[in-house]
Amino acid sequence: MVTFSSLFGKKKADIERLTAAKDISGLIRALHSSDMQTQSEVAKALGSLGPAAMDELIRALKKKDKENQLVIIQALIEIRDPRSVPVLIESLKDENSEVRWEAAIALGEIGDPRAIDPLILSLRDPDKYARYGAAFSLFKMGWKPPNDVEKAFLFVGMQEWKAVRLIGDSAIPALTHILHDQHSNVRIKAVEILGELKSTQAIPALIQSLADKDSEVRWEAVLASPKCGIKLMHLPRGLSRRPKVTKNPLIAGFLNFVLPGLGYAYLAKWWGVMIYEIDIFGTILLFQYLGEEFSYEALLPIYLLLAIHAYYLAIKMPKDPP
Amino acid sequence: MTDIEAMKNAHDVKGLIRLLDHDKHNIQWRAADALGTLGEMACDPLLKLLVFPRENVRIGAIEALGDIKSPRSVEPLIQTLAKDKSNEVRWVAALALGEIGESRAIPALVRALNEEDRYVRFGSAKALEQIGWSAETDQELAYYYIALQEWNAVKKMGNAATVALIDMLKEDHPAIRTQIVEILGSIRSIEAKRACERVLRDPDADVRWLGVLLSKRCGMPTSHLPIGLSKRPQTGPNRFGATLLNFFFVGLGYDYLGKWWGLLVLEIYLMLVLLGQLRFGAFLTFVILFPIMALFATQTYYMAKRESLLAG
Numbered sequence: 001m002v003t004f005s006s007l008f009g010k011k012k013a014d015i016e017r018l019t020a021a022k023d024i025s026g027l028i029r030a031l032h033s034s035d036m037q038t039q040s041e042v043a044k045a046l047g048s049l050g051p052a053a054m055d056e057l058i059r060a061l062k063k064k065d066k067e068n069q070l071v072i073i074q075a076l077i078e079i080r081d082p083r084s085v086p087v088l089i090e091s092l093k094d095e096n097s098e099v100r101w102e103a104a105i106a107l108g109e110i111g112d113p114r115a116i117d118p119l120i121l122s123l124r125d126p127d128k129y130a131r132y133g134a135a136f137s138l139f140k141m142g143w144k145p146p147n148d149v150e151k152a153f154l155f156v157g158m159q160e161w162k163a164v165r166l167i168g169d170s171a172i173p174a175l176t177h178i179l180h181d182q183h184s185n186v187r188i189k190a191v192e193i194l195g196e197l198k199s200t201q202a203i204p205a206l207i208q209s210l211a212d213k214d215s216e217v218r219w220e221a222v223l224a225s226p227k228c229g230i231k232l233m234h235l236p237r238g239l240s241r242r243p244k245v246t247k248n249p250l251i252a253g254f255l256n257f258v259l260p261g262l263g264y265a266y267l268a269k270w271w272g273v274m275i276y277e278i279d280i281f282g283t284i285l286l287f288q289y290l291g292e293e294f295s296y297e298a299l300l301p302i303y304l305l306l307a308i309h310a311y312y313l314a315i316k317m318p319k320d321p322p
Numbered sequence: 323m324t325d326i327e328a329m330k331n332a333h334d335v336k337g338l339i340r341l342l343d344h345d346k347h348n349i350q351w352r353a354a355d356a357l358g359t360l361g362e363m364a365c366d367p368l369l370k371l372l373v374f375p376r377e378n379v380r381i382g383a384i385e386a387l388g389d390i391k392s393p394r395s396v397e398p399l400i401q402t403l404a405k406d407k408s409n410e411v412r413w414v415a416a417l418a419l420g421e422i423g424e425s426r427a428i429p430a431l432v433r434a435l436n437e438e439d440r441y442v443r444f445g446s447a448k449a450l451e452q453i454g455w456s457a458e459t460d461q462e463l464a465y466y467y468i469a470l471q472e473w474n475a476v477k478k479m480g481n482a483a484t485v486a487l488i489d490m491l492k493e494d495h496p497a498i499r500t501q502i503v504e505i506l507g508s509i510r511s512i513e514a515k516r517a518c519e520r521v522l523r524d525p526d527a528d529v530r531w532l533g534v535l536l537s538k539r540c541g542m543p544t545s546h547l548p549i550g551l552s553k554r555p556q557t558g559p560n561r562f563g564a565t566l567l568n569f570f571f572v573g574l575g576y577d578y579l580g581k582w583w584g585l586l587v588l589e590i591y592l593m594l595v596l597l598g599q600l601r602f603g604a605f606l607t608f609v610i611l612f613p614i615m616a617l618f619a620t621q622t623y624y625m626a627k628r629e630s631l632l633a634g
Binding site for chain 2: 013118215216219222226232233234235236237239241270273274277280
């Protein structure tokens, strides 16, 4: 019998019951809970079911639901069945970076040598967490890098900066790779080490960093560049290539003429919209009292003035500091 | 690409100058290099470019002048270093003066050591190094080390660096101000005490916190610190402004406070005004809407107040 109270508070009891009944699909449905505690209990429960749960888990993993994927991979770590290796390798290419990270950790835990090549590729992942997971898994599996370039990718993944430094010139490809990292502190570290290598081979990477979107990375690149033999005189031009937010004065002027106020809004003035609203109300009132023709005659010169003002405002806008 | 080589051999100064504003940075770069090899003959046309409106062209011309090393370009470059609006141009001018290596440039470069822009300072310090300058006073030396961001050297100077350090608190980058305040804290001089008030008012919260530590070390009574801290610029939005805006343009006050849905509220409000005017006429609509506007305004005031208190 379904009672009202059984609809609530059933989550907790369910896990045990579902585990006892080996109801795998039921457990997988229970993953939808947003509560981390429940999720990890479900992962343990699924893990305890052992290889019997494999097929359903693998099928569920392929459904690409981020929250589910993470818990299922945890369950797969508990089961440690070699059959999960191919699908985990597939997850290394998932679009979600946390799934990639978790999959890399799982492959390290399972320790199947088939995972080594895909993990080496993951050392070149754009996300630092995924790289970190892959590096530690490879380390755990006792992988020995075949050459210094690969060794550098391994240590960069682990963020063992001192070890990277000792590798020397062969670390340049790995360091160049992380110049695209989305975190500026990672990029700063890479630039710093590139400078310490004092190698002309680092020049292209450093010139690229001079135009980085982050001002601290650019500054670090300025300090590093002369050490690698970039002429000081060339630095200002390198820096002037940085991305700049420039507003087109013509667009600002045109907008202000057609939709008075929105030209200011385009220049990121918060009061632009206010002027726009005032204009709308003003126009409506003028239409009522002066008639259409007179309104236009009165308003056109004002619009022209506003357009010219926005144009000059855009020209005079202060540039981003270097 | 081979074009540039040919132009260089044909001494085509005009053609190369035109390439300084090319779309591709690589070509700008090579054109500037080529101009630099042409020697004195390119000097006059290049000097004319120092006031050219495009930044890229000025940078390229100065790069070339730095390669040519003509003594005639020293005076104009000093002018550029002192007056150009673009930070990069001033920076490259300082570096070019270093390349040319004439001691006439020294006073201008020393003046540039306490520039606001860290790149210009860095360039000037490097240029002075190249000319073989040595500091005449402790203060100059302190500015020099600060420009190079040689913080350990600054620290070793101790009390002699205080004046320069306090002056450089004008720097825009919080990271640099943090360094300066830390060093001032380690020096513990009486002069450093003068900086305390200023540091407590710093726009950056982390620097202000360091300021509290610095003030204690310099022997400022703890009971004075809250007053000092309260003098900091209130950077948050003005709550009276937000209230007024939301009274007259319901929603715009929220927009001003940085809520993305502010404009949405404004649009809904305007729709209601329009519909109300059609249904009840202008006067009655505003009679109905007035209390609503007042309500929004009051709510905005308290919201802005709470947020500014949280921001600390």
